[in-house]
Amino acid sequence: MKMKENCISKGLRLCALICLVCLNNVRGEELPRYLDSTVALEERVEDALHRLTLEEKVAMVHAQSKFSSPGSSRLGIPEFWMTDGPHGIRPEVMWDEWNQAEWTNDSCTAFPALTCLAATWNPEMSLLYGRSIGQEARYRNKTVLLGPGVNILRTPLNGRNFEYMGEDPYLASVMVVPYVKGVQENGVAACVKHFALNNHEVNRNTTNVIVDDRALYEIYLQAFKAAVKDGGAWSIMGSYNLYKNQQACHNKYLLNDILKGEWGFDGVVVSDWGGVTDTEEAAANGLDMEFGTWTDGLTSSAENAYDRYFLANPYLDGLRDGRYSVAGLDDKVRRILRLAFRTNMDRNRPFGSFATPDHFDAARKIAQEGIVLLKNDAGLLPIDMKDSVNILVVGENAIRSMTFGGGSSSLKVKKEVSPLEGIRNMFGSAANVRYARGYVGEQLSEYNGVSSSVDISESRSNEELSKEAVDMAKKSDYVIFVGGLNKTGGQDCEGVDRASLDLPYGQNELIEALAAANKNLIVVNISGTPVAMPWIKNVPAVLQGWHLGSESGSAIASVLSGQVNPSGKLPMTFPRKLEDVGAHKSGEYPGVARNDGSNIVDCRYNEGLFVGYRWADKEKVNPLFPFGHGLSYTTFKYGKPDTDTSKLKEDGMVTVTVPVTNTGLKGGAETVQLYVRDLKSTLPRPVKELKGFRKVYLEPNETANVTIEVPVEKLAYFDDTRHRWVAEKGDFELLIGSSSRDIRESVKFTLDRDFEME
Numbered sequence: 001m002k003m004k005e006n007c008i009s010k011g012l013r014l015c016a017l018i019c020l021v022c023l024n025n026v027r028g029e030e031l032p033r034y035l036d037s038t039v040a041l042e043e044r045v046e047d048a049l050h051r052l053t054l055e056e057k058v059a060m061v062h063a064q065s066k067f068s069s070p071g072s073s074r075l076g077i078p079e080f081w082m083t084d085g086p087h088g089i090r091p092e093v094m095w096d097e098w099n100q101a102e103w104t105n106d107s108c109t110a111f112p113a114l115t116c117l118a119a120t121w122n123p124e125m126s127l128l129y130g131r132s133i134g135q136e137a138r139y140r141n142k143t144v145l146l147g148p149g150v151n152i153l154r155t156p157l158n159g160r161n162f163e164y165m166g167e168d169p170y171l172a173s174v175m176v177v178p179y180v181k182g183v184q185e186n187g188v189a190a191c192v193k194h195f196a197l198n199n200h201e202v203n204r205n206t207t208n209v210i211v212d213d214r215a216l217y218e219i220y221l222q223a224f225k226a227a228v229k230d231g232g233a234w235s236i237m238g239s240y241n242l243y244k245n246q247q248a249c250h251n252k253y254l255l256n257d258i259l260k261g262e263w264g265f266d267g268v269v270v271s272d273w274g275g276v277t278d279t280e281e282a283a284a285n286g287l288d289m290e291f292g293t294w295t296d297g298l299t300s301s302a303e304n305a306y307d308r309y310f311l312a313n314p315y316l317d318g319l320r321d322g323r324y325s326v327a328g329l330d331d332k333v334r335r336i337l338r339l340a341f342r343t344n345m346d347r348n349r350p351f352g353s354f355a356t357p358d359h360f361d362a363a364r365k366i367a368q369e370g371i372v373l374l375k376n377d378a379g380l381l382p383i384d385m386k387d388s389v390n391i392l393v394v395g396e397n398a399i400r401s402m403t404f405g406g407g408s409s410s411l412k413v414k415k416e417v418s419p420l421e422g423i424r425n426m427f428g429s430a431a432n433v434r435y436a437r438g439y440v441g442e443q444l445s446e447y448n449g450v451s452s453s454v455d456i457s458e459s460r461s462n463e464e465l466s467k468e469a470v471d472m473a474k475k476s477d478y479v480i481f482v483g484g485l486n487k488t489g490g491q492d493c494e495g496v497d498r499a500s501l502d503l504p505y506g507q508n509e510l511i512e513a514l515a516a517a518n519k520n521l522i523v524v525n526i527s528g529t530p531v532a533m534p535w536i537k538n539v540p541a542v543l544q545g546w547h548l549g550s551e552s553g554s555a556i557a558s559v560l561s562g563q564v565n566p567s568g569k570l571p572m573t574f575p576r577k578l579e580d581v582g583a584h585k586s587g588e589y590p591g592v593a594r595n596d597g598s599n600i601v602d603c604r605y606n607e608g609l610f611v612g613y614r615w616a617d618k619e620k621v622n623p624l625f626p627f628g629h630g631l632s633y634t635t636f637k638y639g640k641p642d643t644d645t646s647k648l649k650e651d652g653m654v655t656v657t658v659p660v661t662n663t664g665l666k667g668g669a670e671t672v673q674l675y676v677r678d679l680k681s682t683l684p685r686p687v688k689e690l691k692g693f694r695k696v697y698l699e700p701n702e703t704a705n706v707t708i709e710v711p712v713e714k715l716a717y718f719d720d721t722r723h724r725w726v727a728e729k730g731d732f733e734l735l736i737g738s739s740s741r742d743i744r745e746s747v748k749f750t751l752d753r754d755f756e757m758e
């Protein structure tokens with residue numbers, strides 16, 4: 001009996017063992033290597049690549065709808081969904097139209113425009129921004145966020161400056177990296193745009209930029225390089241313009257040689273929407289995914305449009321008959337698969353969150369830190385809330401919705417606090433806050449199917465509106481004028497540059513009249529780019545408000561009331577006039593049309609390296625407000641810097657420590673800026689260049705020792721004759737200050753050997 005039981009239990013154990021082995025085998029076969037997250041990324045990529053047919057591969061390199069491209073439904077590789085970017089998650093659009101699809105669950109948080117983020121000079125704000133917008137993109141099941149944008153502000157007229165991070169490559173480089181990392185923490189790819197040299201909007205598809213290599217490497221490519229090499233960006237968007245007579249979206253020099261060659265980028269190059277014009281070049285020159293061709297759904301849709309894409313049937317035909325190489329296609333698909341494993345197929349990625357109180361808080365915090373106090377004579381600001389003051393708010397931008405319009409960054413938001421609402425919420429109990437329109441601008445009530453949350457229709461003339469405002473101003477304690485640009489065509493808007501540096505709609509005249517009527521006039525300028533201020537002498541206080549997103553009004557009011565001590569600094573020079581800008585004085589804008597029957601417009605960047613303050617310094621022009629400028633309600637004193645050069649010989653590292661003291665009565669933050677001046681150099685160099693900064697918060701009487709490291713690469717220039725970065729031996733000066741024109745301290749040191757870098 002016992003023996004029988006033994007036999008049975010042995011048999012059962014054997015069966016169990018056999019079953020387990022079988023099961024494992026079955027599982028092993030069932031789980032292909034590309035689906036096994038324990039397998040190394042590149043092995044998964046190879047495994048998936050070899051399972052795809054030629055046709056499936058070609059399908060993956062071009063769009064299937066306005067914002068999506070296919071994965072492989074056979075292999076369970078999900079579709080790729082793109083979204084604008086860069087200030088919030090765009091509402092869902094129709095399959096093949098820009099118009100929104102009228103979903104009711106896609107109203108997002110509008111974060112401040114990227115100029116405002118750059119004006120915080122605070123990489124922590126950038127991380128908060130990237131994380132928050134990344135969570136929103138993830139929640140909405142997006143694979144790629146089409147942003148951030150880091151094209152350098154070359155001219156104040158560029159319609160898209162508000163989407164970028166200002167004029168300085170170092171500032172933009174430091175600020176872009178945490179944004180990218182924050183987005184990608186969510187398993188959503190950042191798509192850094194527009195690569196490269198898309199510095200204005202007029203003729204954007206046909207402008208051929210002619211720029212020297214020094215300016216290219218030192219000014220225009222730096223922030224992209226930082227996003228790729230330090231931020232680890234998983235995708236990048238080619239731009240509309242041409243460089244060296246080739247579209248940037250399929251440009252051998254920019255994509256193959258620099259991005260993928262020199263910088264070793266292993267991610268995906270996405271075309272700008274409609275930026276592809278040629279199959280042969282698109283096949284060979286570094287483009288991985290084609291979007292937006294022929295299918296704007298408005299003017300030039302075609303039947304079977306997606307099959308006609310340059311990287312669709314025309315590409316497939318050429319691959320079949322051997323004109324295009326399959327190895328070239330495989331390289332594109334490998335990158336796309338890598339993107340899939342990093343995003344949609346990462347089983348560990350978080351789930352995201354959308355339009356949450358935390359995101360509105362983040363938007364407000366960033367806006368508050370980015371607002372720049374440009375002028376504050378006799379301490380007019382902050383407005384004392386204790387007095388029962390009588391405030392008049394004037395200006396259309398105090399009431400209109402500023403989160404929609406402006407092109408692809410237009411949003412449908414869950415919440416938008418207008419400046420008037422913010423000011424009323426802040427001062428309403430203590431003061432009488434009245435409103436006068438003052439002027440009327442373009443009436444935009446609907447954009448891509450999204451309607452304005454406020455009715456801004458107005459039938460009175462500017463004359464009547466101005467008279468009403470001036471009369472009311474005479475009877476007010478304070479007048480807060482909220483104007484600027486408004487994201488309609490030519491006023492901070494994609495596709496259309498501004499016609500001049502001036503404020504539109506008679507605002508200059510109105511501001512002069514208000515200044516004459518009331519000496520307590522505060523101008524809040526809402527714009528993402530510099531504007532001329534011919535009235536500046538007559539206006540005691542000016543705030544630069546940017547486009548501030550969902551919490552615009554609360555952020556502005558908190559600064560006006562002093563609840564928040566302003567700490568933003570300009571990421572761009574505010575010139576007095578266009579002739580003070582290198583691109584306009586020495587370079588070409590918007591370029592010169594060719595006389596050869598083509599539609600190409602050549603644009604020579606003759607000003608070379610001398611962009612923004614680099615030009616102002618060289619030409620000794622006095623800007624209206626210099627790069628790096630921004631006041632506070634307190635004051636800061638800089639002490640003598642202490643320089644450590646002990647690592648200079650070996651590593652080329654200099655460390656500077658400067659004591660900074662809050663000498664005023666309010667807690668506040670100061671951004672200590674460090675500029676490098678090369679006292680003698682073989683090649684011409686700017687008078688000074690930003691190479692370090694640190695923002696510190698100090699209570700009254702508190703002192704902080706601010707340390708900034710200057711590694712040798714920050715001393716280097718790009719030697720275009722040898723195609724290498726060189727820090728030349730000799731004397732350097734480090735200038736430490738509160739703005740590019742408010743240098744408080746300086747130290748000299750000597751580099752006693754040359755350093756060369758890639």
Ligand code: BGC
Nearest residue numbers: 084085146193194272273408
């Ligand atoms: C813009 C891009 C944008 C894309 C998709 C293009 O017109 O230049 O920045 O991401 O459209 O909306």
